[in-house]
Amino acid sequence: MQARSIRVTLLLLLTGVLCLVLVASALAWRAPTRSEQQAITRVAERAPHAKRAHVHVSDIRVSTVGPWADATVTLYFGNAPDNATDILHRVHGKWINASLGTAGEWCVMPTKDQRNLGFSAGYPCHR
Numbered sequence: 001m002q003a004r005s006i007r008v009t010l011l012l013l014l015t016g017v018l019c020l021v022l023v024a025s026a027l028a029w030r031a032p033t034r035s036e037q038q039a040i041t042r043v044a045e046r047a048p049h050a051k052r053a054h055v056h057v058s059d060i061r062v063s064t065v066g067p068w069a070d071a072t073v074t075l076y077f078g079n080a081p082d083n084a085t086d087i088l089h090r091v092h093g094k095w096i097n098a099s100l101g102t103a104g105e106w107c108v109m110p111t112k113d114q115r116n117l118g119f120s121a122g123y124p125c126h127r
Helices: 002-026 032-044 110-115
Strands: 053-063 068-077 080-091 094-101
Touching: 002 080, 032 053, 032 068, 032 094, 068 094
Parallel strands: none
Antiparallel strands: 053 068, 068 080, 080 094
């Protein structure tokens, strides 16, 4: 009887670990390489909303399942900072701005990339 309870406990533990591994792999974005960081920063700094503002790009994350990335863009108009999320898409080896904003900008990406980068699956994209 005790051997059976040990087997059940091990099976439950193994199942729990497997679930954690699957969840972790779904949120497996990565940090950019140095060249990606430079290219993404250069593109994000030239976002249409930036115009004459000082721009700071931070928190760059690159999807491991598709050619997408996101970054936090802080625009400074005088001393007032304004944060936004920039969604970037790599097309033919070049990063381009796909969307910039504060709500739902990740809807331009496929769902698998949204999940990979940790965006809310409950947001009503295209509804």
